[in-house]
Amino acid sequence: MFDWPLLSLLVWLPIVGAVALAMLGPRYPDLVRPVALITALVVFLLSLVLYAGFDSSTAAMQFEERVVWIAAFNVHYHLGIDGLSLPLILLTTFIGVLIVIGGWTIKDRAHLYLAAFLVLQGLMVGMFAALDALLFYVFFEAMLVPMFLIIGIWGGPNRIYATIKFFLFTFFGSVFMLIALIWMYLQGGSFAILDLHQLPLSLSAQIWIFLAFLIAFAVKVPMWPVHTWLPDAHVEAPTGGSVVLAAVMLKIGGYGLVRFSLPIVPDAAAELDWLVIGLSLVAIAYIGFVALAQSDMKKLIAYSSISHMGFVTLGLFLSFAIVRNTGELTGAGLGISGAMVQMISHGFISGAMFLAVGVLYDRVHSREISSYGGVANTMPWFAMFAVLFFMANSGLPGTSGFVGEFMVILAAFHANFWFAFVAGTTLLLGAAYSLWLVKRVFYGEVANKAVAGLKDLGAREWLLMTVLAVMVLGIGIWPYPLIEMMEASVQNLVEHIVVSKLD
């Protein structure tokens, strides 16, 4: 069974399913949802096979597939995974199933809606598995198209502004990455990411490449100050779009930094780590405050996402400061692992929170916090889940939200007291904006007729909430398997980035 090209199946099966949906959907409307669900489920099960066959004791690439794609430029269709990409692929396929279940009630061109998501899912897996920089780039850009369509067609009233902003921001960033990739190809004659990891480069070249990558990935993360597309995109996106955007697409930036920036240009990263750390701390503290001021639930969660992503970028770039401060590497891996855990955890928590907003939006058709109040009176079970997820969002120990932040703060203290201090403000700010929202939406007397008429969760919503709650609690109580999966790759990365690549 392991001789199958599993990764290719994961990439192309959803896309084939999507094409089938798009073509056959109008003729067999009743089959659309089951087919989409079966496709997503099969893909998820295949990803579990991947997990079962994965050897976490090594940092080497596994499940590799490699065929020549464009011989003239030495480009290969080259896929493979290590401990850094596998968790993200599992996250993607898992969320994929939830999206289909969550989109069950979509009425408007459901076949195209689900097809767009399946395509998006395939492309995202492809991006996480790509070992050829040009292939990565293709997936990276192609992903924009289905997302563009999802927001642009099924989005809210202001969707055109949001889609254009989303597209321009992300496209603007990635152009610089393409230039950097081509320049490196001209130097080393290869687009293979692992070759680029070994390519010696001068410091000035590294700095230019670093900045090019940073622009591309910072927009995706998104880092302050290139983050303003995200709240707009979230607000306009349909629930499923928001979930994918927050749960998976935001991880692309972090993944790019860990796969490209750190190993390819480590000297520049060491030189400019203050920049990333500074921006991360601004994101954590400043955006935490901005989140507090939001009156739209989705905007609040979007800002909260940006703040939480600050922990990812912070954790990834702590290594150099730790070595400078303590003269040792202890703590560097903790920061990177923490960043990775934070990405996965945020996938579940933000996905759950957007689904929760979707549950309310489906019933009341408002995202404004002021439209609610006292929801716990009419939807007690839903309130239980929501309180759990918002607590997780404020980093409660025992939930996944704690693990990554905790590891990053521990690592940050190794680098500098004040890094940990500023990062630690999330304890307060995160709790403040999360629980204040809970107070205003769920507690109090029933605020109006709409709330009075609310019906508690249906079976489908129960399923979604339960599954996510299990993941959030599971990772919080026993993060061992997740961290163990990536440990070898993280250690390998840490050892790689502290060795200078200067000529």
Place this chain on the structure above:
Amino acid sequence: MRLQTILLMIPLLPLVGDLTAGLFRHFVGRAGAHTVTILAVGLSFLLSAYVAWEVFFNNLPVLNYSVYTWAISDGIRFEIGFLIDSLSALMMVVVTFVSLMVHIYTIGYMKDDPGYQRFFAYINLFTFAMLMLVMANNFIQLFFGWEAVGVVSYLLIGFWFKKDSAVKANLKAFLVNRVGDFGFLLGIAAVLLYMGSLDYAEVFAATPAVEGQTMTVLFGWEWQVMTVICICLFIGAMGKSAQVPLHVWLPDSMEGPTPISALIHAATMVTAGIFMVARLSPMFETSVTALSFILVIGAVTALFTGLIGIVQTDIKRVVAYSTLSQLGYMTVALGVSAYSVAVFHLMTHAFFKALLFLAAGSVIMALHHKQDMRQMGGVGRYMPITAATAWLGSLALIGFPFFSGFYSKDLIIEAVKLADRPGVAFATFAVYAGVVITALYSFRMLYLTFHGPTRMDEETRSHAHESPWVVTVPLVLLAIPSVLIGYFTVVPLLFGGALEDAIFVREAHDVVAQLAYKFDNGPFAFGLAGFLTPVFWLAMLGVGLATYIYLFNQALAERLKQRLIWPWTVLDRKYGFDELYQTVFTGGGLKLASGLSRGGDRFLIDGLLVNGSARLVGRLSGLLRQMQSGFLYHYAFAMIIGLVALMASFVLLR
């Protein structure tokens, strides 16, 4: 059954009870919910008692083992595990016993509440979290328990979530606690950096090597690493154990149902900070600076929060301020390295303060949820058991000789007198003054509630009657240890070395050892001698004042209030902490938030940079479009200008 299985069951039984009563609340019904949860806690208590028996009487060696590996990252093992020694055994018994009493009491107190099952689920969950906290052998589990009890406290303060004041209070409680946790987390991070582990035993082993190291925090100012670590950790304790200036959440937490005020906000959760410092005594012993800081904070809390208790009119708030003040006493004991005395007072206080809260709750029930003492008076005639147990609890609280609180409080005062470190002078004054204040507010409460002419309206009076047995039995069961536990445990716990395997004190700091001679003739002689100490007469002064003013001459109270309107106002406004925090932190924070959101994100980044650059491109392209006019002579003219400019540059630059 293997001991490790028993130990695992102790916290897990309440967790199972919680899930059953919470998730299957419609299935198990009301009776099912309280049966399951009470069985769970009851079993948990019996098993804890068995473990304590083994520890204290059969000399069970200290157990320190891992239950499972939480994570391994970067070569650092994070384990979840238990440390079972005298300290944790003691705490387990106290927690499960008080919890069991509160569970039983709740059957009566919450019987008409629609959230009956939910309430039982919450208090079971709380018991689980608290047990995880006290049984931990590492900082991660400690922090987990720490935050988990905080969350359950949040859920229970806001139990009646329709009440606006309740959901304000629970948010406030959580956020103020998070301020403390912020310090706590930094402390834990520092522990990992300097000690290389988060396991207690390994951290204690590494502590001597860290002692003497310094670190720079701000502007080249060198700090002892141990001082920074201990103060950071203690900031966590200040949040959870409600020490000034992080005390503001505890009085407001009275918005929750009374049983949880007894369990969480008096007996167990709020003492977690005290427990933590005692547990980490090998670390705190290394920094006299940190201990002095603790001493002063404790003294301030003991004195000033007690004063507020004198002017409160809400019966629960009197008890709440009394709790704050008593937590201050415990903190003072920690500050003079008398950790065992702090733990001892923690234990006696858990019994008599839970008793006082439950007695107050019994009154509140009888009066149909009226809490204002100005509308009580003479209640004792209708509720003899409640009144009698409240008297016993109050006598314990003011430290009347032979009562449990006498032994613990007297020893705190004696310990402070013997200590020698900065802050002791003020602390000595505070603990002495506190004795008068404690007696004054305690007896004021007793008289206003149970004695004197009744001020109840006819409707309330006609319904007033003693509470049912589910309420009175826990009162009696708590009254017994409130009276006796001090007498029977003081010698073995403090001078017999029972806590020695858990608490470490340097010889030079060991004030408790210096007090041992006072017990040469046993606790009875010490109790008798207690009638002759200044502490006793100070307490009697408070009792006398209260008796005269509130029993015999109630008009005097009003006159005194008019005469002393300034200090009265200061106390009534609680020194203005709430207003200050409301204006500066809540108001300021929200203003900052909306300022950053509008000014930073919407105006600067989105307005100027993003949409601004889009407009700029639009304008520029508009300009460029003008040039594409389509008229040949425009283009020819431009070419001529260009040619001239080009030639001119060649000439000029040469």
